[in-house]
Amino acid sequence: MQTHFSLQAEIITIGDEILIGQIVDTNSAWMGQHLNAIGIWIHQVASIGDQREEILKALQNAGERVSLVFVTGGLGPTRDDITKQTICEYFDDHLERDENVYRHVEKLLGSRGIGMNELNQKQADFPSKATIVPNICGTAPGLRLEKDGTLYFFMPGVPFEMITMMEDQILPDLKVRFSLPAIRHKTIITQGIGESLLAEKLTNFEDQLPSHLSLAYLPEPGSVKLRLTAMGEDSGQLESDLESQATLIRNAAGEYIISEKGKRVEEELGILLKEKHATIAVAESCTGGYISHLLTSISGSSAYFKGGVVAYSNEVKTSMLDVNQGTLNQYGAVSREVAEEMVIGVKNRLKSDYAISVTGIAGPDGGSDEKPVGTVCIAWAFADKVYSECFHFGDHRDRNIKRASTAAMAFLLQAIRKQKSILC
Numbered sequence: 312m313q314t315h316f317s318l319q320a321e322i323i324t325i326g327d328e329i330l331i332g333q334i335v336d337t338n339s340a341w342m343g344q345h346l347n348a349i350g351i352w353i354h355q356v357a358s359i360g361d362q363r364e365e366i367l368k369a370l371q372n373a374g375e376r377v378s379l380v381f382v383t384g385g386l387g388p389t390r391d392d393i394t395k396q397t398i399c400e401y402f403d404d405h406l407e408r409d410e411n412v413y414r415h416v417e418k419l420l421g422s423r424g425i426g427m428n429e430l431n432q433k434q435a436d437f438p439s440k441a442t443i444v445p446n447i448c449g450t451a452p453g454l455r456l457e458k459d460g461t462l463y464f465f466m467p468g469v470p471f472e473m474i475t476m477m478e479d480q481i482l483p484d485l486k487v488r489f490s491l492p493a494i495r496h497k498t499i500i501t502q503g504i505g506e507s508l509l510a511e512k513l514t515n516f517e518d519q520l521p522s523h524l525s526l527a528y529l530p531e532p533g534s535v536k537l538r539l540t541a542m543g544e545d546s547g548q549l550e551s552d553l554e555s556q557a558t559l560i561r562n563a564a565g566e567y568i569i570s571e572k573g574k575r576v577e578e579e580l581g582i583l584l585k586e587k588h589a590t591i592a593v594a595e596s597c598t599g600g601y602i603s604h605l606l607t608s609i610s611g612s613s614a615y616f617k618g619g620v621v622a623y624s625n626e627v628k629t630s631m632l633d634v635n636q637g638t639l640n641q642y643g644a645v646s647r648e649v650a651e652e653m654v655i656g657v658k659n660r661l662k663s664d665y666a667i668s669v670t671g672i673a674g675p676d677g678g679s680d681e682k683p684v685g686t687v688c689i690a691w692a693f694a695d696k697v698y699s700e701c702f703h704f705g706d707h708r709d710r711n712i713k714r715a716s717t718a719a720m721a722f723l724l725q726a727i728r729k730q731k732s733i734l735c
Contacts, residue, residue, distance in 0.1 A: 318489055319354045320346055321373040325384035325394060326468055327360045338383045338473055349482060350491035350542070351379065361385060366397045374461040379485075384468035386434075386451040395438065395454075398465065402456055404438040412443060416450045444480055448472045453481075493546040497553040498573030499537040499560060502721040506530045509537075512564050516556075524556060532710045533717030534569065534576070569721055576720045577605040583727050584615035584665070591723075592663035593619035594632055594653040596644070597671035597687060602716045617661040622653065632656030645671050645682050647699040650690035654699075658692050665693045665727070667719045673711045687715045691723040698726065 322339045329336050339356045346353060354377050359365040366385075373380045385394030399405055413435035417427050425431075434450050437443060444453030444464070449472040454465040464481055466473045485491070501509060506528050510517075517526055523543050529536035539556055541549040557571055570579050584591055593602050603619035606612055620631050625644055628634040633656040634649055642648040650670050658666035671687030678684035684706050690699040702718070704711045 318350070318379065318491065319352045319377045320379035320381060321354050321377045322356045323369050323373060323380065323382045324356075324358045324468070325361060325366060325382065326358075329358045329384075330360055337470055338468065341470070341474060342381055342383075342477065345477065345482060346381075348494065349486060350494045351485070361393060363393060363397050363400075366394065367401055370401050370463070374458060374463075378461055380461060380463045382463065382465045383473050386453075386465065386467045394465065395436065398441075398454070398456070399438050402438060402440055402458055404440045406436040407439045408435050409437055409443060410435070412437070412452055415445070415452075419450055444476055446472055446476060447479075448475050492542050493544060493549055494540065494542045495546060495549040495553055496541075497539040497557055497571075499539070499557060499568060500534055500570040500573065500575070501537065501564060501567040502534045502569045502576060502717060504535065504564070504567045506535050509535055509564060509567070513537075513560065516559050516563055520556070521552070524552060531713075533714035533721075536573075569724065575605075576717055576724060578609055580720050580724045580727075581606070581609045581612055581615060583724065583731075585611070587664075587727070587731075589664035590615050590617045591665045591667070592617045592657045592661035593666065594657035594668035595619060595621050596623055596628070596653075596669060597673040598669045598712050598716050598719075599623070599673075601712050602667065602669065602719055605716060605720070617663040620657055620660070628653060632660065643682070645686055645688055647688050647690070647701055650688040650701075651692075651697050651699050654690040654692045655697060665691070665723060667691045667723050669715050669719050671711070671715060673715075674706055674708045685711050687711065687718075689715065689719045689722060691719065691726060693723075693726065693730070698722070 322342055324336050324339055328334050336358060343353045343356065357369055359369050370380065395406065413432070416431055416434050420427060420431060431450065437454060438456065441454040441456050444455055446452045446467060449467060449469060451467040453467065453476050456463045466476050510528060520526060524539060524541045527538040529538060537560065539553055541552050543549055561568060569576050591606070593606070595602055600619065600621045606616050622628045622632055625639050628639070628644065628649070629636055632653050634652040638648050638652055650668050653670060654666045654668035657668060668690045669687060672678050672682060672684050674684035683703065685704040686701065687704055688699060688701040690697060700722070704714045
């Protein structure tokens with residue numbers, strides 16, 4: 312798909328703290344998303360340390376590959392921030408003081424009750440060839456320079472400052488400076504089918520996909536995202552093309568589709584519950600409250616989420632969820648029978664319209680030959696109906712918890728949709 316992009320860019324993040332894992336590089340993800348949205352393809356993302364040689368090498372290599380280079384980090388007031396001096400070396404330039412920037416820094420620090428020391432004063436020193444990109448949120452302005460036909464943008468590493476600079480100044484400048492293609496994405500989320508099986512179902516679809524569209528598979532625990540991308544001159548036509556292709560995907564894999572709007576399963580479930588003015592309750596064992604966390608992470612979830620019971624022990628299952636001790640003795644805590652009694656118990660206790668329950672062995676301990684680690688039983692209930700399924704997800708604890716949570720919500724979501732279609 313990238314061969315269709317006339318303008319390509321590279322992102323460079325500078326900072327030892329990124330390389331050793333002290334902070335996560337969110338800047339690259341944000342820039343990649345927003346540059347791609349205006350029709351600029353990200354050729355490569357590189358993270359390098361605060362070393363002169365590394366910075367020079369990264370700038371040189373990027374300049375040979377792409378037309379745009381975006382650099383974050385190393386513009387602060389501390390002595391380990393060497394980016395400006397290295398920029399001068401790369402662009403055969405020297406530092407000069409900018410009085411407007413000096414007054415801005417002085418005023419900003421003064422409003423915080425901080426005086427100007429030598430390091431703060433040096434923040435007003437810039438390569439003489441650079442165009443300054445003002446930083447209204449901080450003391451380290453950005454820079455724009457050009458060399459051998461490549462534009463370089465240097466920005467502070469603080470995400471809030473970088474984002475404001477990009478949104479207010481750099482992205483608008485790029486839209487005016489270049490003739491950029493229109494680009495549109497559509498994200499479809501599936502659940503209950505692995506990436507390879509999904510790809511097999513979509514083989515004919517991909518073989519017939521028009522050249523200006525592409526399909527990417529983005530697997531996550533318990534789901535696979537399908538990202539359709541269209542690029543051209545007419546944004547309206549691109550939207551129409553995406554909808555037409557989404558219909559073909561629906562025909563090929565509709566039973567596994569959770570969302571055609573890129574929404575997570577907990578979002579789609581919340582939308583349906585709100586539409587029905589219905590409520591939900593959750594009983595969790597092996598997921599330890601993760602389903603409740605996902606449901607309540609959605610703004611407005613208080614309109615439909617009644618509450619949850621985290622019943623790790625059998626004692627809590629019997630006392631709080633009315634699970635029969637005989638059922639536990641006969642089938643064990645990880646069983647469809649117990650999952651069904653859990654979901655009935657929480658639905659009755661919390662007087663909800665819908666309910667889901669999960670019981671299983673997340674691991675890494677607790678498994679047996681009969682019920683190995685990753686065995687999970689899920690139940691969902693509404694009206695006077697109760698359904699349940701058991702699965703073996705795998706050996707990884709965190710993935711098991713995420714997969715079980717996603718599956719439980721997806722089963723109920725599909726059941727409500729089916730119920731809705733029958734009523735219609």
